[in-house]
Amino acid sequence: MEALAEFTKLAKTAPSRFILGSLLVPFLLLLYVYWKVSRGRMIKLAEQFPGPKGLPILGNALQFLGSSPDIFNRIYKLSYEFPSLAKVWIGPRLLIFLADPRDVELILSSHVYIDKSTEYRFFKPWLGNGLLISTGEKWRSHRKLIAPTFHLNVLKSFIDIFNANSKAVVEKLMDCKGKTIDCHDYMSEATVEMLLETAMGVNKSTQNQSGYEYAMAVMKMCDILHFRHTKLWLRSDVLFNLSTYGRLQNKLLGVIHGLTRRVIKKKKEIYANGKSTNNVVKCNGIENGKTTSVEGMSFGQAAGLKDDLDVDDNDVGMKQRSAFLDLLLEANRNGVVISDEEIKEQVDTIMFEGHDTTAAGSSFFLSMMGIHKDIQEKVHKELDDIFGDSDRPVTFADTLEMKYLERCLMETLRMYPPVPIIAREIKEELKLVSGDYTIPAGATVIVATFKMQRNPEIYKNPDIFDPDHFLPEQSADRHYYAFVPFSAGPRSCVGRKYAMLKLKILLATIMRNFRVHSELGEKDFQLQADIILKRAEGFQVQLHPRK
Numbered sequence: 264m265e266a267l268a269e270f271t272k273l274a275k276t277a278p279s280r281f282i283l284g285s286l287l288v289p290f291l292l293l294l295y296v297y298w299k300v301s302r303g304r305m306i307k308l309a310e311q312f313p314g315p316k317g318l319p320i321l322g323n324a325l326q327f328l329g330s331s332p333d334i335f336n337r338i339y340k341l342s343y344e345f346p347s348l349a350k351v352w353i354g355p356r357l358l359i360f361l362a363d364p365r366d367v368e369l370i371l372s373s374h375v376y377i378d379k380s381t382e383y384r385f386f387k388p389w390l391g392n393g394l395l396i397s398t399g400e401k402w403r404s405h406r407k408l409i410a411p412t413f414h415l416n417v418l419k420s421f422i423d424i425f426n427a428n429s430k431a432v433v434e435k436l437m438d439c440k441g442k443t444i445d446c447h448d449y450m451s452e453a454t455v456e457m458l459l460e461t462a463m464g465v466n467k468s469t470q471n472q473s474g475y476e477y478a479m480a481v482m483k484m485c486d487i488l489h490f491r492h493t494k495l496w497l498r499s500d501v502l503f504n505l506s507t508y509g510r511l512q513n514k515l516l517g518v519i520h521g522l523t524r525r526v527i528k529k530k531k532e533i534y535a536n537g538k539s540t541n542n543v544v545k546c547n548g549i550e551n552g553k554t555t556s557v558e559g560m561s562f563g564q565a566a567g568l569k570d571d572l573d574v575d576d577n578d579v580g581m582k583q584r585s586a587f588l589d590l591l592l593e594a595n596r597n598g599v600v601i602s603d604e605e606i607k608e609q610v611d612t613i614m615f616e617g618h619d620t621t622a623a624g625s626s627f628f629l630s631m632m633g634i635h636k637d638i639q640e641k642v643h644k645e646l647d648d649i650f651g652d653s654d655r656p657v658t659f660a661d662t663l664e665m666k667y668l669e670r671c672l673m674e675t676l677r678m679y680p681p682v683p684i685i686a687r688e689i690k691e692e693l694k695l696v697s698g699d700y701t702i703p704a705g706a707t708v709i710v711a712t713f714k715m716q717r718n719p720e721i722y723k724n725p726d727i728f729d730p731d732h733f734l735p736e737q738s739a740d741r742h743y744y745a746f747v748p749f750s751a752g753p754r755s756c757v758g759r760k761y762a763m764l765k766l767k768i769l770l771a772t773i774m775r776n777f778r779v780h781s782e783l784g785e786k787d788f789q790l791q792a793d794i795i796l797k798r799a800e801g802f803q804v805q806l807h808p809r810k
């Protein structure tokens with residue numbers, strides 16, 4: 264009776280709060296019951312999976328709070344309890360982490376499980392329906408159109424651009440010789456400049472101020488996207504749009520989209536006047552009178568893995584240099600249905616995907632060289648054997664000789680994959696190979712590349728940087744899907760060969776000129792994995808001229 268009197272008193276003193284409370288609680292309960300009933304199958308299938316215990320309603324959401332390096336450490340530590348399979352609930356969302364290559368193959372080789380997870384929506388204002396986030400027929404037709412523009416013969420025509428920009432970054436690095444620098448700043452700038460020329464056919468000098476502004480805007484947009492992934496309150500579109508970050512994003516997108524649109528318009532006008540828009544450079548892939556062979560070059564994946572980029576690599580026909588944008592415009596003129604807006608979205612996608620990934624990959628490589636001096640010495644020896652005292656530019660044939668440097672690059676991508684997880688939305692149930700588990704429709708699958716590439720059952724001493732992990736005798740019996748820094752299968756990275764070629768030229772040029780030193784060891788790395796894997800403390804190294 265006393266409680267009833269108290270209840271009535273409360274209702275009288277704070278009527279609106281009372282009404283709100285008495286409606287809200289049953290509403291939330293109803294919502295919970297509805298969720299339980301409508302997701303009955305999902306919940307039942309999820310129960311079979313191993314995973315950390317969670318709280319009611321919240322699930323394991325609290326594990327994902329805190330600073331980026333804290334979250335990374337916490338989740339990575341937890342992964343030791345569930346080495347190749349784990350379920351995690353974040354509120355009503357079910358995530359299934361996969362790190363067994365046999366299960367990973369099921370997802371990545373499939374033409375069905377190609378839908379990206381909801382987090383990719385943050386990219387939408389920038390990339391629209393570009394290759395990274397589109398799905399279904401649109402993705403299929405655009406992939407078919409874009410994959411050939413990354414053919415090795417097109418890439419070979421970019422070698423001059425890669426060399427010129429690598430030389431320019433060496434000159435900048437000379438100005439800070441011996442000082443501790445964050446090499447990511449330099450790698451990032453060089454990467455955007457190379458992309459500007461190879462994706463759009465423009466550079467800072469041809470575009471004056473707008474090329475520079477564009478490069479800065481791309482770098483800042485990547486920072487905003489990282490920030491949005493880490494700050495929970497910025498995940499809401501409404502709050503984000505009201506924040507200073509939302510306003511800054513709009514301004515940056517104005518710069519980025521403005522330049523892409525202007526360049527497309529100008530190139531179309533030139534085409535209409537019957538002129539070529541190319542920086543014509545004949546490139547026949549023939550060096551010193553000999554044809555070059557790509558045999559033995561891995562291009563960032565297991566030798567047995569093939570995708571739509573692996574066509575006729577030994578075909579060395581005549582090619583002239585054309586930026587991706589020109590190739591898409593040309594396809595359009597030849598009858599392929601692709602609108603200007605769609606071309607813009609693809610170019611924007613290439614700029615984003617190609618930038619942060621290669622900047623992180625090259626920065627981790629330099630960090631590894633600075634820490635593992637014995638390995639660095641072998642890289643220097645290989646480069647000295649190829650180039651002697653000459654400071655001539657790198658040729659395609661040279662890149663094929665860089666076997667040890669390539670293994671170091673692969674080992675860097677194994678231990679520090681720039682894209683540490685790949686997320687897919689599962690629309691149809693999927694039975695796994697590794698055990699009696701079925702992933703329910705509606706779950707998000709996370710391919711845990713970082714975890715899988717450090718599995719001691721796959722790699723001997725997986726936490727030790729050892730380029731010999733990629734000696735043919737060590738990798739021969741390895742599952743093809745145990746090394747997937749560029750993903751694999753139909754939705755693999757379309758820029759894989761571009762990235763490997765560019766990284767070899769850029770890193771070889773830097774290593775020919777410098778000895779790298781790092782005061783910090785790998786145990787000091789504070790890794791964070793918002794979108795791209797990075798070192799929160801910055802990629803601190805010192806560069807000392809070799810001559």
Ligand code: HEM
Binds near residue numbers: 680761
């Ligand atoms: C070390 C450098 C790079 C790494 C590690 C990397 C990694 C990846 C990964 C893992 C994916 C799959 C993402 C997913 O499914 O969620 C991807 C997709 C993609 N990458 Fe890269 N990437 C690199 C460089 C590049 C470059 C240089 C370009 C372009 C010039 C590029 C263009 C793309 C595009 C367009 C996609 C989407 C492909 C599709 O969905 O069909 N990437 N990349």
